[in-house]
Amino acid sequence: MGVLGVCYEFDNVSNTGSVYVPDKKAKNIGERNVYERGVIMFEAAIIGLGWWGSTITRTLKESKKIKIIAGVDIDEEHGKKFTKEHNINFHKHIDDALGDPKIKAIIIATPHGLHEEMFLASVKAGKEIFCEKPFALTSVAARNMINQAEAKDITIGIGHERRFEGAFEEIKRVIDTGELGTLLHLEFNASYNNMVKAPAKGWRKDPAQAPAGTMTALGVHQTDFMQTLAGPVDRINAQIFHRSDDFPNEDVLTVQFLFKSGISGSLTSLATTPFYQRMSIFGDRGWIENREISNVDIPDPATLVWRGMDEEIHTRTYKMDETVRPNLESWADAVMGKGDYRFSHQEILHNVEILETIVKSIKSGVEEKVG
Numbered sequence: 001m002g003v004l005g006v007c008y009e010f011d012n013v014s015n016t017g018s019v020y021v022p023d024k025k026a027k028n029i030g031e032r033n034v035y036e037r038g039v040i041m042f043e044a045a046i047i048g049l050g051w052w053g054s055t056i057t058r059t060l061k062e063s064k065k066i067k068i069i070a071g072v073d074i075d076e077e078h079g080k081k082f083t084k085e086h087n088i089n090f091h092k093h094i095d096d097a098l099g100d101p102k103i104k105a106i107i108i109a110t111p112h113g114l115h116e117e118m119f120l121a122s123v124k125a126g127k128e129i130f131c132e133k134p135f136a137l138t139s140v141a142a143r144n145m146i147n148q149a150e151a152k153d154i155t156i157g158i159g160h161e162r163r164f165e166g167a168f169e170e171i172k173r174v175i176d177t178g179e180l181g182t183l184l185h186l187e188f189n190a191s192y193n194n195m196v197k198a199p200a201k202g203w204r205k206d207p208a209q210a211p212a213g214t215m216t217a218l219g220v221h222q223t224d225f226m227q228t229l230a231g232p233v234d235r236i237n238a239q240i241f242h243r244s245d246d247f248p249n250e251d252v253l254t255v256q257f258l259f260k261s262g263i264s265g266s267l268t269s270l271a272t273t274p275f276y277q278r279m280s281i282f283g284d285r286g287w288i289e290n291r292e293i294s295n296v297d298i299p300d301p302a303t304l305v306w307r308g309m310d311e312e313i314h315t316r317t318y319k320m321d322e323t324v325r326p327n328l329e330s331w332a333d334a335v336m337g338k339g340d341y342r343f344s345h346q347e348i349l350h351n352v353e354i355l356e357t358i359v360k361s362i363k364s365g366v367e368e369k370v371g
Helices: 023-028 051-062 076-085 094-098 112-124 139-151 166-176 215-230 324-335 345-364
Strands: 042-047 066-072 089-091 105-108 128-131 156-158 183-191 233-241 252-259 264-270 276-283 286-292 302-308 313-318
Touching (some): 042 094, 051 066, 051 324, 066 076, 066 094, 066 324, 076 089, 094 105, 105 112, 112 128, 128 324, 139 345, 166 215, 166 286, 166 302, 215 252, 215 264, 233 345
Parallel strands (some): 042 066, 042 105, 066 089, 128 156, 183 264
Antiparallel strands (some): 183 276, 252 264, 286 302, 302 313
């Protein structure tokens, strides 16, 4: 699938330093993807060198699969300084990166309102694409982006790295194996006062680009995981309120879900309370709950608690693991046909539909149907 990528160890390679070309990928290998002791690097450019784009760049420094070779940012002073520090090329315009044949993939970490434009330009240039969350702000945009990418056999990566956390993976395993019996209800909370400690600037406080309170910062991670557990959402009722003087806009978000499977769910997100995350899943044979006080900037452990029909309480602690790189490398593996990516294109689209419906329900004040 798609153009080149990824570091791999090949069984039939000598360590003589010669160039190795996999039979089915030979015509796609860029001139700079030089084999060295069985390793081919996936060379990419990152678009947007703000907080998160810079974080991704630093994280991939240790990757043996993806190599950032260029960065793009409209802030020329910051961009040149950052790229010089990391020994990568700087471009002020995305067109410069898209026109570079050495760059095989684009990682989009721009303001939300630019995702669609940057994505479609990258599709037109034939690049593989990883897009930060939210993928898009409307389902129309998301569907068009996916359709155009699929028409060119492009594998889409998405910035929902939380699926790679150990506690999340264990919850998914427990549910998939039926240990909780018939699922009844999901109860999620994702709250953080980060924007109180460091007030949002520019696009982050623009309701057109960051609608529904903390949904685009925190909530879309939760809804992504909810749909992997309970399937597609059928109906949503959402409300948003202003309670705390510490926050200039609405700081309390509550959402009620009814999934097509018949499972019910709820999500609460508070913008002014210290970091807190809880995921409680209830079945007719047990329940499981993940409670976290950790985040990318708060490296504390997560606590997983579960109880089954034996009435015993079981507890396990999961240390904070780096998940941004595993997500990106898993996408790169999928590009090369070396494994399945955890996110289907339909799931990426549906999470945008969920966000869109939450915004719609807040505006209408009534329950809205998804899609």
